[in-house]
Amino acid sequence: MTLFEGTEPEATEPARRPPLPRRAVAGLWAAVVAIVVLVVLTFLPTAYVIQRPGPVYDTIGTATSADGEEVRLIEVSGADTHETAGTLELTTVQVVGNRERTPSWFELALAWLDSSRAVVPLEAVFPRGVTTEQREQQNATLMVDSQAEATAAALSELGYDVGASVEVTDLTGDDAPAAGILEPGDRILTADGRAVRDAAHLRDLIQSGGGDPVEIMFERDGERRTVQITPEQGSVAGETMWLIGVTLTTAFDFPIDVTIQLDNVGGPSAGMMFALGIIDVLTPGALNGGEQVAGTGTITANGEVGAIGGIRQKLYGARDAGAEWFLAPAGNCREVVGHVPDGLSVFAVETLDDALAALEGISDGDTAGLPTCETG
Numbered sequence: 263m264t265l266f267e268g269t270e271p272e273a274t275e276p277a278r279r280p281p282l283p284r285r286a287v288a289g290l291w292a293a294v295v296a297i298v299v300l301v302v303l304t305f306l307p308t309a310y311v312i313q314r315p316g317p318v319y320d321t322i323g324t325a326t327s328a329d330g331e332e333v334r335l336i337e338v339s340g341a342d343t344h345e346t347a348g349t350l351e352l353t354t355v356q357v358v359g360n361r362e363r364t365p366s367w368f369e370l371a372l373a374w375l376d377s378s379r380a381v382v383p384l385e386a387v388f389p390r391g392v393t394t395e396q397r398e399q400q401n402a403t404l405m406v407d408s409q410a411e412a413t414a415a416a417l418s419e420l421g422y423d424v425g426a427s428v429e430v431t432d433l434t435g436d437d438a439p440a441a442g443i444l445e446p447g448d449r450i451l452t453a454d455g456r457a458v459r460d461a462a463h464l465r466d467l468i469q470s471g472g473g474d475p476v477e478i479m480f481e482r483d484g485e486r487r488t489v490q491i492t493p494e495q496g497s498v499a500g501e502t503m504w505l506i507g508v509t510l511t512t513a514f515d516f517p518i519d520v521t522i523q524l525d526n527v528g529g530p531s532a533g534m535m536f537a538l539g540i541i542d543v544l545t546p547g548a549l550n551g552g553e554q555v556a557g558t559g560t561i562t563a564n565g566e567v568g569a570i571g572g573i574r575q576k577l578y579g580a581r582d583a584g585a586e587w588f589l590a591p592a593g594n595c596r597e598v599v600g601h602v603p604d605g606l607s608v609f610a611v612e613t614l615d616d617a618l619a620a621l622e623g624i625s626d627g628d629t630a631g632l633p634t635c636e637t638g
Contacts, residue, residue: 308370311360312369315378317356320335320350328525336521336536353556378578403510405524407461411460413520418564419541419618433508434496444508453479460562462563531570531571532558534558555621558576558591561614565614567611567614588607589621
């Protein structure tokens with residue numbers, strides 16, 4: 263429009279925006295409410311923790327020491343050692359959260375949607391009355407114990423003579439069932455009249471009682487005593503069991519020196535893979551045929567392989583590390599069936615001999631007859 267001197271432009275009303283449809287308004291409010299709820303849930307405390315795949319360590323390879331140096335995970339002196347090939351990897355589980363800080367509901371929701379993770383009750387991993395530091399100390403003791411039992415199992419398999427005595431190293435607390443009865447340094451001789459072979463054997467004898475009082479014979483300062491202790495339920499490495507409230511170690515008289523160097527890993531579940539690594543180092547040839555093999559499982563001095571916690575997370579951890587083969591305790595088979603990641607073959611083992619037979623089959627390329635969780 264052209265303006266001439268002395269004229270004013272006509273006033274026009276500003277254009278009005280059409281009102282939002284009711285559905286759009288409702289959707290907008292729903293989004294606002296969802297954001298508010300999400301923010302609130304992020305800060306609300308929960309009663310769960312998350313288990314996820316942890317690091318994988320090659321027992322016949324190297325690991326980083328506490329000083330930051332790369333060292334052989336298994337060192338042997340006093341016997342001839344041999345070159346190895348491939349891997350024999352132990353698998354671990356990482357726990358996200360503790361009593362001081364649990365995961366948010368948002369983190370739990372993401373974990374529920376991830377097949378490689380598990381949401382478990384806080385009490386199952388961090389029992390009430392046990393601090394995070396106490397739990398870490400218990401798991402560290404179990405790791406040391408598992409290394410000794412693995413060494414005993416491996417050397418026994420190779421024909422060496424090893425002696426064993428089960429000793430109390432500490433009490434788990436002032437309110438532990440054994441408090442005031444057992445002391446550090448006590449040597450456990452029998453449980454319910456049966457000679458105790460090693461720490462794992464004592465744990466099994468306690469479990470078999472289902473919570474009933476256990477008659478313990480022990481030796482202190484050269485004097486033998488017999489007492490009764492009533493176990494209480496607790497958690498060790500994520501597994502609920504009957505406990506008398508002591509940490510134990512099995513002292514062996516080894517004819518050769520075996521040192522396992524692995525920091526920041528606790529619990530007993532690496533025992534079987536330690537034993538296989540020791541045997542591989544002490545025998546000619548590649549026990550695994552040069553293949554990448556992973557596994558998990560506790561082990562006793564007489565070669566029995568036991569179930570562990572977090573098996574599904576360990577399967578995914580092995581797959582992600584590149585393993586094609588996995589040795590799983592037969593006791594974990596119910597948790598394995600239907601949850602094996604693509605590209606991973608899993609064999610069930612009950613003993614060290616079973617694990618060695620599985621490695622022989624993998625090495626020879628003939629695994630058809632090896633037991634799996636699906637075949638029982």
